[in-house]
Amino acid sequence: MxxxxxxxxxxxxxxxxxxxxxxxxxxxxxxxxxxxxxxxxxxxxxxxxxxxxxxxxxxxxxxxxxxxxxxxxxxxxxxxxxxxxxxxxxxxxxxxxxxxxxxxVSKMNRILGVDYENRAIRVQTGITNLAISEAVGAQGFFYAPDPSSQLACTLAGNIAMNSGGAHCLKYGVTTNNVLGVQIVMMDGEIVELGGPHLDAEGYDLLALVIGSEGQFGIVTEATVRILRKAEMARPILLGFDNCEAAGLCVAAIIGSGIMPVAIEFMDKPAIEVSEAFAKAGYPRDVEALLIVEVEGSEDEISRLLSYIVEIVMPFDPKAVEPSTSPEQSERIWKGRKSAFGAFGRISDYYCMDGTIPLARLAEVLPKISQICANKGLKVANVFHAGDGNLHPLILYDANNEDEAQRAELAGAEILKLCVAVGGCLSGEHGIGIEKRDLMGVQFSEADLNVQMRIRSVFDPDWLLNPGKVFPLEMSEKAGAAGSRLRRFPFERIA
Amino acid sequence: MISGCAERGLPIEVVGSGSKRAIGRPMESAVTLTTTSLRGIALYEPSELVMSAGAGTPLSAVEVELAGRGQMLAFEPIDLGPASGGPQGAQTIGAVFATNLSGARRIQSGAARDHLLGIKGVNGRAELFQVGGRVMKNVAGYDVSRGLTGSWGTLAVLTQVTFKVLPWPEASVTIVFLGLPDDIAIELLCLAMGQPFEVSGAVHLQAAVAERLDHPGLKSRGKSVTALRLENFANSVATRKQRLKEGLRVYGNALELDNRESIEFWSELRRLSVMPYGPSLLWRISTKPTTAPKLVAGVKRYMPVKAFYDWSGGLIWLEVPATDDAGTAEIRRVVAIHGGHATLIRAEPAVRASVEVFQPLGPAVERLTRGLKEAFDPAGILNPGRMYANI
The missing domain is CATH 3.30.43.10 (Uridine Diphospho-n-acetylenolpyruvylglucosamine Reductase, domain 2)
Known part of the structure; x- marks a missing residue:
């Protein structure tokens, strides 16, 4: 690639x-x-x-x-x-x-203070995502955003990318869970934004910093919200003989007033590969599978799962398996959690991250398969269905340069499709270099100018994380304009 | 119109319905731009929990449409109209996001900013732009739409907003403790927020504020009111209520407001009718919940106060007697000791013209704020000076 x-x-x-x-x-x-x-x-x-x-x-x-x-x-x-x-x-x-x-920032990984009464924790941002939850777990609290790399990824990276995770359907993504940050600006100035209180004063600079992909400064400390854990959580496994029914079912569950903590979707290719590896006992004769997890007390969970069964019946599910024990829950999740690893054993894969309006799911999935088939590639889908965040895994051989390029081209086409149906280029991974040149598909030049001018406010010389987020040509032009502005302060950036 | 004004450097007052016009620093502008003609719901997908509406659409119209499908704005936007001498129920959906005003459910469901998915707008350069989108998860590009919440029309004129909605909970119940002093009440609220029962409202009204409630059983007691709301399916609410009450038994016997009473109680708070318009001044103070009672006690050393604590104590609505300087020096000094920020919501124009209405910014944040103003509105024509002098 x-x-x-x-x-x-x-x-x-x-x-x-x-x-x-x-x-x-x-x-x-x-x-x-x-x-x-x-x-x-x-x-x-x-x-x-x-x-x-x-x-x-x-x-x-x-x-x-x-x-x-x-x-x-x-x-x-x-x-x-x-x-x-x-x-x-x-x-x-x-x-x-x-x-x-x-x-x-990986060496800066200390916890600076836990405040259970006000439900907040102050940490250095080199701490891993999971370590935050572990630090407060014994007291029954947790930090909500949970990207699948949470064992390794740092809070600093989560803040840069505004990371999500399987449970953000209920609890929101990083930006909804960070109260304040200490950020070092490119000129070395150390700035506090927000604080332990809920709303920051003035403009919402915190919102701009979170998700700025490391282009506004380096966040070294943060105060994040910690939440009390639910008493327990349990999933239900649902199988369907077509993706459309599964998609409609997701919409019906969400519209019902139940707030599941996660709704995960796997299509047939994903189920097959995962089963071959994890042997979670998933039904093999279905086209799509949903894992819906709910939280609460024992009684509440039983009632919610029965309610979900009621809601899904009109969609003619081929498999309905509510979990009744921790062991069963673990087994149901096992296949989903090991899916990426299972694919890693059989092939290289390119993990995409577009988001679409849920109602377009049934139409988009076959088109994704078609796009990949046209490039002679296979694709599997494992994703967060509750918020329409797709993760098509395009399978290819990294040692085959031609195939790798075809995978990248197919990926770009898939993202264009996401935008065309009203979605976006990235739900939780960010733009980076990968989707930089597709920004023009989603945004007009005026839209991008608005964003680039904000970048110039935080980093006038465009020295931070260069060559990312914006099409290279636009970055280089704006970066040069920024440097010119420094030398000739009376000149305005166009 | 904006390009014409930008060329001539003519300041524009940007308003929705104008219900919050009496908030902020008074402005002198030759031209007023209202978004009220940009009304109408452009998109509503109940099964995807998403709506797009013209910025000038009345909030009430949005809520009626949502209620028709059993849905709501989960952040429960408060109505500052009545408390600031403006009309009730007039605000537009664009203004709700432009001012990031959230009500009691903010502690459970997030603020207005957390529900905003995308915007279309026009900046001070007269450029039409859009950011964000209509999907729940979106990290394509910087989070500019959220960045514009709370900018009070000083960066751009919003023309369309797209936001997340949620289903109405099946049942609502409120448990009330009477007569607790501020510090004990906040301790109770924080304790309740740390339980796994998803408390969706946690407020404390001092006795002098509680007597303004409509609820006959609460207004006439002459006691402070400390209230916790639970919302969920009816079965869950019933169980959670019992367990919450058991856990809080040391604070005394709790009264209960049933579904109807509970809904009425919280909608009263949402209109801020316990802080009615009058000659007294109204401050809005954001701080850490546990420091809130100390902060209020600190201000009380300088002036009489009436306090309504929302967000488990994290938000204080503070009524103080009218003075020429609105008690600004003392209040800001006390806020500086305890941490947080204060905004003067209600005062005569002459007072608002002479004191800092919004929390003064530190040097670095002020520089970034000015930089953003310059980036969006280089001629400084959109609501100039509404938040800060020369911004």
């Missing part, structure tokens, strides 16, 4: 490498700078592994002040910075560049 052009490195900066590394070593603890080839190699890609680039150097600061010093130095010396959490981005959001240094 090499269809996306990466920005040409600035050779003048590359030539200054050894000076830059020496300077950085003066600014932070010596072992916080990684400059040897082997060390840098570990940072050359994120989870979009088809794209790799060695960074000029990697800095892993231990304090906000160190982050501040590094950014100020980079701003003064016109060096680009690629912020990094754990490098689990599926869209190339943390892909380095040869003329940029990577600033990773």
């Amino acid at each position: 090499t269809l996306t052009n990466l920005p040409e490195p600035d050779q003048e900066v590359v030539a200054r490498s050894s000076t830059i590394i020496k300077d950085l070593e003066q600014l932070v603890a010596r072992d916080a700078v990684i400059s040897d080839e082997e060390g840098r190699r570990a940072f050359e890609a994120d989870a979009l592994t088809a794209y790799r680039q060695m960074p000029l150097a990697v800095v892993l600061p231990q304090t906000t002040e160190e982050v501040s010093k590094v950014l100020r130095y980079c701003q003064q010396n016109r060096i680009k910075v690629v912020p990094r959490g754990a490098g689990t981005s599926l869209c190339g959001g943390a892909l380095p560049a040869a003329d940029a240094i990577v600033v990773g």
Whole structure:
């Protein structure tokens, strides 16, 4: 996969490498700078592994002040910075560049204070997503957003991408669960936005920062909401002999007033691969399968599951299996949770992330299959149906350059289809480099200008996470305009 | 019209129905732009829980349409009209998002900003733009629509808003404790919020505020009112209510408001009718719940206060006597000690012209705020000075 052009490195900066590394070593603890080839190699890609680039150097600061010093130095010396959490981005959001240094927050992973009364926790953002929930779990609390990489991914990365997860149908995504952040701006200034209270004053700068893909600054601390866990949760497994019925059923459940914590969808190819690996006992004679999970007390769950059975009956389900025990719940989830891993065993796959209006599901799924078939590829669908967030997995052979390119082209067509039916390019992974050049499909030039001007407010020289989110040509033009503005402050960006 | 004004640098007052006109710093503008002709529901998909409406659509029309399908705006937007001397029930859906006003259910379901999915609008450069969309999950591009909530028309004129809606809960019940002092009441509310019962309203009204309630059983007691709301399927509500009451028994015997009474009680709070229009001043203070009683006690050292705590204490509606400076110096000093921010909601125009109505910004945040204003509205023509001088 090499269809996306990466920005040409600035050779003048590359030539200054050894000076830059020496300077950085003066600014932070010596072992916080990684400059040897082997060390840098570990940072050359994120989870979009088809794209790799060695960074000029990697800095892993231990304090906000160190982050501040590094950014100020980079701003003064016109060096680009690629912020990094754990490098689990599926869209190339943390892909380095040869003329940029990577600033990773992974060493800043402490919990700074838990406040159960006010239901909030203050952490350094290098903490993993799951570690937040683990820290408050014994008291019966949890942090709601749960991306499937939650064991590894950092809160910093979640904030950059406004990450979601299976349970955000009920609890919202990152932006709905962050109360305040400490952000280091590119000029080194440390700024507090929001706080432990619910609404921030003035403009909603927090909303702009969350989901800004590391282009507005580096968030080093955050106050996030923690919620009391439900007493228990249990799923029901539903099978249908056509995808349309499954889609209608999702809409009926959501419209009924039940608020499931998750509604997951798997199509036949996904069921087959998952069954071969996980042997969760899923029905094999169905075209689509839903896992709907509800929460509450034992009694409430039993009633909700019976109610769901009532709702789905008119849609003629071929399998109805409400869980009655923790063991059964675990088995029902096992197939879904191991689906991506199961695919990884049989093939390379390219995981897409478009969102569509739910009502278009029945029409979109066959079209996705058709798009892939036209490129000679197979596709399976495993996704969060409750909010229409599709994750088609396009199967291909990474060693076959032609096939890899066809997979990338099919992916782009699928995303265009999502936009055409009223959806969007990305539900939870972000744009990164992967979908950068498709932004024009969803947005007009005026729309993109509005966004790019906001970027210039936070990072006037466009040094943070370069070459991402916007089509490369537009980025480069705006970045150059930003630098010009610095030199000639009376000139306005068009 | 905007491009014409931008060329001439003519300030434009941007309003929906104008029901919140008396809030913010007074503005002088030659031109008023109302969105009221941009009315109508463009899209409503009950099974997808999504609606798009022209920004000028009256909130009441939106809610009537939703109620017809058993749905609602889960953030329960409050109506500042009556409390600020404007009309009741007149606000537009665009203004609800432009001011990010959320009611009691905010603690459970999120704020107005959390329900906004996308907008169409016109910035001060007269450019039409759209951001976000109509789907529940969307991280394509920066979250500009949410970023425009709470900007009070100073960055762009919203023309269409798309938002998430939710089904009405089957049943609502409220349990009420009488006569608790502020600090004990907030302790109770925080305790209740930490239980797995999904409390969807947690308020405390001081006795002087509670006596303004319509509910005959609550207004005449001469006691403070501390109330918790549970909403869900009827069976769940019944069980949860019992368990919640058991857990809170040390705070005294609780009264119960049944479904109808409960709905009436919370809709009264939503209209803010316990803080009626009058010569006194009204502040809105956002803080950490547990510090709220201390904050109110701190202000009380300087002036008489009447407090209505919402959001488990995280939001304080504070009534204080009218003075020339609205008690600004003292209130801001106390807020600075305890953390949070304060906005002057009701005061005479002369007072609003002479004091900071919105919380003064720190230097870095002010610089970003000015930068955003410049990015959206370089000529400074949209609601100039409504929030901050020269912004």
